[in-house]
Amino acid sequence: MTQKKVAPTVSTVAGNLPPSYEEANAGCPSYCCTDGLIFWEDKNIRRVFIRKVYSILMLQMLVTITIVAVFMFLAPVRFYVQTHPGLYSLSNFLFLGTYLALSCCGELRRQFPWNLILLTVFTLSMACMLGFVSSFYNSRSVVLCLGITAAVCLSITIFSFQSRVDVTSFQGILFMLCMVMLCCALVMGFVVPFGYVPWLHAIYGIVGAIVFTMFLAFDTQLLMGNRLYTISPEEYIFATLSLYLDIIYLFTFLLQLFGEGRE
Template sequence: MTQGKISVTNKAANGEGAKPGAPPTYEEATKGSNGGYPGDAEILTEFSWDDKNIRRIFIRKVYAILMIQLFVTVAIVALFTFCDPVRFYVQTHPSLYWASHIVFFGTYLTLVCCAGPRRLFPWNLILLAIFTLSLCYMTGTLSSFYNTKSVVLCIGITAMVCLCVTVFSFQTKVDVTSCHGVLFVMCMATFFCAIVMAVVVPFGYVPWLHAIYGVVGAMFFTLFLAFDTQLLMGNKQYAMSPEEYIFATLSIYLDIIYLFSFLLQIFGGGRE
């Protein structure tokens, strides 16, 4: 950019065929008002991804989209739980649930694995909206099998846990992003509990095993919520690029929904 400016200046002063002068050194280009080019340093400072203002805008954008997702999710869960005709319909049409599973995995893999669609407006928001609606339907269908008191209780617990984890992540000096070992151990524990549940449950319901699975899963996604929140903040060992606001929103939203699902398994009571 600086070399181009010098070329235009030389052409204007010495004629069309004049050779451009030598480009300035880095010190000359960034020394500001002492004869350098303040515009270069200003642009580098203004558009740096480490700029606090850009990080602040990034966080606001992520939480604005997240609030819309959570509002839609709570509305659909309430509809599927309190409205008896809707509840009976989703319970008697499991094909729609499995179809939403397919849509969920398709949009999730697209947003996570493909940087192009994830960063291309408005397709990134369209894919995120489809992803959110499919997961809302799955969560609402799951909630319809529990009584209303259990669902309301778990929504309240989820909201309180998310608030506490968010405040902790913003205020604490503990770097959760560096705790890969703990997250890996929790992930393996959840994975093996799921395998045991898949093998044992068809032969009979085991309440204590179901409770253990729910507790391990809730703890795991609580830690992951803190991990993703600190990645969003960007002031720890690892940070998320402000370009990835769709990925950041998707990650935190998934953590909250899975936390709610595991809390339902712990505190939820089936309908009579």
């Protein structure tokens, strides 16, 4: 038998006014009122949000590693994708389309099941692009870069959750590093047609690896909810998308640094 809660009657007689909104909610554990602004923050909601993001991210990484392994270790598949570059262009088109849809359309990425469908297409297209690129590299160097990426991601995740350093406040540093990276890319665009410059590619790879390592820490701390900038628990698709791209780009720059061409 359930007990029915009866709302108290509100009296408007002077001297017997009902409590204010702040007074009525002052005892709630998830309620906080500061300078007239009301904030609701439940730690359980934040924990569920973090678990959801990392669960989806682990599925994305599993699918990506599987597709990359198929493209690398199965000789017929490797030969087919290397002789049909149109597949890479198709994957690139799907990647750009789904990325723009998920990053620019806030209502779409919060609407189930379209958000998960778009995220699935995005992951498959990115995995195919990465598998196409990895098929031209030696398998040992790809595995080495994969191991380095996993170690960096684990270290950055532990650092982001344990450290008191607020990386979300380093937006100026990230902007300057992005500008350095853009300048390196422009210089490479002018120089590469005249010949391969190893040291320039090395600098570009180092800067790119540093930038996306910092972005990984930045996006990880956005999940925590106790930093200068946080992300809403409703944006689990966008948070997953950001972390996934940080990891993939970090891997590609490490592959540019340490990867060896297939003989």
